[in-house]
Amino acid sequence: MSAPQRTAAPRGGRLMRLKGLVRKEFLQIVRDPSSIAIAFVMPIFLLVLFGYGVSLDADHVPVALVAEQPSADTADFLASLESSHYFAPMRALTLADAEEALREGKVRAIVRLRADFAERLRRPDGAPIQLIVNGVDANTARLTQGYVEGAWGNWLARRAASAGQAFAAPVELVQRIWYNPEVRSRNFLVPGLVAIIMTLIGTLLTALVMAREWERGTLEALLVTPASMSEVLLGKIVAYFVLGTGGMLLTVGLAVALFDVPLRGSFWLLWTCASLFLLAALGMGLAISTVARNQFVAGQIAIIGTFLPAFLLSGFIFDIDSMPAVVQGVTHIVVARYFVSIVQTLFLAGDVWAVVLPNALALLAMAAIFLGITWRKSRKRLE
Known part of the structure; x- marks a missing residue:
């Protein structure tokens, strides 16, 4: 009877430590106005900006x-x-x-x-x-x-x-527009914003928070506790995964309710793919934090290395097939490329598995790569 008790105690201790770390992260999020602003205010601002102020249509x-x-x-x-x-x-x-x-x-x-x-x-x-x-x-x-x-x-x-005459046109063109019959650029732009917003929450916010903890010495205090580095990282992943999911739900809700963008696919499939993308974004943010322990440096790396590629090379605004062959090759290492393709398909076309499944597998691979890099580079040491 003593052997099971000895193996059960450490598991219970790890679970208690993980709960405490997750609670600590949520308290830090609530006390930090910048985290709330990036997670919930920034999505509303971007949606209003792109929904009302940015249009690829030529009108008037x-x-x-x-x-x-x-x-x-x-x-x-x-x-x-x-x-x-x-x-x-x-x-x-x-x-x-x-x-x-x-x-x-x-x-x-x-x-x-x-x-x-x-x-x-x-x-x-x-x-x-x-x-x-x-x-x-x-x-x-x-x-x-x-x-x-x-x-x-x-x-x-x-x-x-x-005049009662027949108009003899050399060619009669009969148009039929699929998936976006209104030909509204808003229906194309707003779904892609889900990827941009989740990149901000998952990568930029995580990298900044980790760098801030190094600057303030909070992370150093955690290193002298019984909590392992894996438990510290898992606590952050859980907390910011919940925060990113909240930002995703807010964005999708506003896209459908405020901008009348149709969601023709399954919401649960969208949530599953968004979760894979969020894990990859969190992995990128944590990986950046292992290199940069300064908020300014971490922010610059996150913007240049993740946000700008997600904005310019993901197909969010510019068609990837129209880019030069070299740039098209570079887009394959941009995580947001795969999620933008998924989210635009689910919103406008529906559950097209030929599009969703390969891109979801790519997101899963990216998440495994970045989280693996973070786990290998993170050690319980100060140097």
Whole structure:
């Protein structure tokens, strides 16, 4: 009977120490306003910023309209542009006035109808219109060109229908948009914010907190206690895992309730994949803390090594397939790349296992690698 008692006592002691360490971490989080701000205030700020202030859509594009010889035809076509929400038209008397407005940045494009527009419109070859676009912003320039071409085709079709004629287009394009039928960039950006926010909580916050404990001597005090380094690390992982989960739930809730982003996949699958990503982020933060014991250095490493790659190279904003081959290769070591792919798929397409499963396995491997590095590099010593 004595042998089981001797083996059970250490286990009970480890469990009590772990509970105490977790409680200590939660008390430290509650007493630290910066931790609460990063975990709960920062997600709200980023969601409002990207949900309302950042858009990849081109809407209400300022366009200068020039009709060299006003007529009923030019007035009808220009009125169709003015009634579209894609354009914010400005009438210009001459092409020189419109070009000056383009140089000054008052408009992004010029639509010019020549003096013989009405006459050539009734010829078999038709009447051309001139479109001049500011190409500094290539994305907006391409969208503006497409909008004008679409408006021109719609106007010709409506004009032919009103005359009782069939509009003979060389190609009839029938569009069907899957997964994001509203074509709202908000539906694409807001889900990706889950990865960015969890990177901040898991990596930046953990690295800063560990570095702060080294600076204040709190961690040195823990090293002289019976608690092992594995128990200290596990206590931090448990506490900040709960904190990161809270940030994830807040972000997902606001995305669905406030921004009307559809969640077509399983919430529990999203939570499982988010947990794997959070473990990898916590591993990165703890690994950084084993190298940098200064808050400034730890923060710089966390921002440059994790946050910026998650922002720029994860597919959150920029399409990975459009990047150079070398940069595409670098993205495979960015943990957020795999989670961004998962979260955008679960929100917009649903439970597509061909996408979710490989990326989830990659997250599991990343979590094992970073947590393994942290465990091997962390020793119960001061040097």
